Amino acid sequence: MKIVIAGAGSVGRSISRELISHGHRVALIDRSPEAMRIASVPEADWHLADAGDIDVLTEAGVGDCDVMVAATGDDKTNLVVSLLSKTEFGVPRVVARINNPKNEWLFDEAWGVDVSVSTPRIMTSLVEEAVSVGSLVPVFSFHQSGALMHELTLPDDSPVIGELVSEIPLPPHTVLAAILREYRPINPDGDERFERGDELIFLTAKEGEGTLGEIPLIFSPEDDAPAPEELDELL
Template identity: 30%
Template structure:
């Protein structure tokens, strides 16, 4: 998977680290010289690109035309929104994710502006504090204001039908995406051949029907 990350601060560098550990192709765009120096000490220099992520020429030089995902995660909402719009409508990037810093700007981050998924940190944290339980095993972390989708977390029951099976054999619904598997101290980006273990903590993106199905898949059969 090829990912372009716009913004090399704490959020962007952390995402880059996780993706590189999972063998993804990554490019990080950053315009601040002080941050660039830090990034070059953290990562191979060939993945770091100096420049403004809202500049189409810089984006093109980063390989955005071949990217599967663009994640605009700077600390400035206007930068993230402009970068998302350019990535989606000028370069036809399949999936564009944008960070929302100011909750009052969240309404701007929509499909019409090129944003497929808006990550509203304030909303995310609020849901973590409230810990709203959904169905039997699923904790809803964040509602996505489109088509009843949510980012959810669940723990695989040791007696579930999914244990010791590969992801490709589980019949995951088409409109559901397994984002990550937390296994002890490890974070796994799931692929078709990833084997599910009892006790795995799974982060998923799903609509209402998808949540019902994965609750059945990963919950107890008793």
């Protein structure tokens, strides 16, 4: 694939190296001379210019690229790049970086964004995941579908330890996507049993968000699951 990345800072360069190592062609755009560390990603096609300029995007080959990544440190620039890429060049896939969580509501299809990635939100989720046991931790939201990904580490006293995965009912619109055990992903098929310390990855449709508290993996049978209005405090 051909990928154009706006923003040649540490994030843009890291993405570029990964993509190039996977066999993709990458072009980098940045208006800052300090960002032109060409030796760090010599295989990329570098452009010292403003990614918000249509002529610059044309020169970088956005018109025939498969993916546009707006990865600058400025949300306004990322929105402009996303909108131009989608409306002027018809890029099939536009991925945009969100620097300020308060701006998340802007990064949608109206601005040409197919997938938004909030760096602060991801960091928060990773921190919560590292310290939370027995609590649902929001990890990721899928922009197009609105589906949500949550993680739960089973506490030692979970009532489902030793039980078959197939015997534990889940609320509507929610599936157990994977079990992480000793750093290995495990397919949660019907013959698998829950073990202490399992990290569970759930996928939930947007309409099922209010029933997440009904997952019978956190609470003992005698406990009362939280009401939907209490779920926000849990998360």
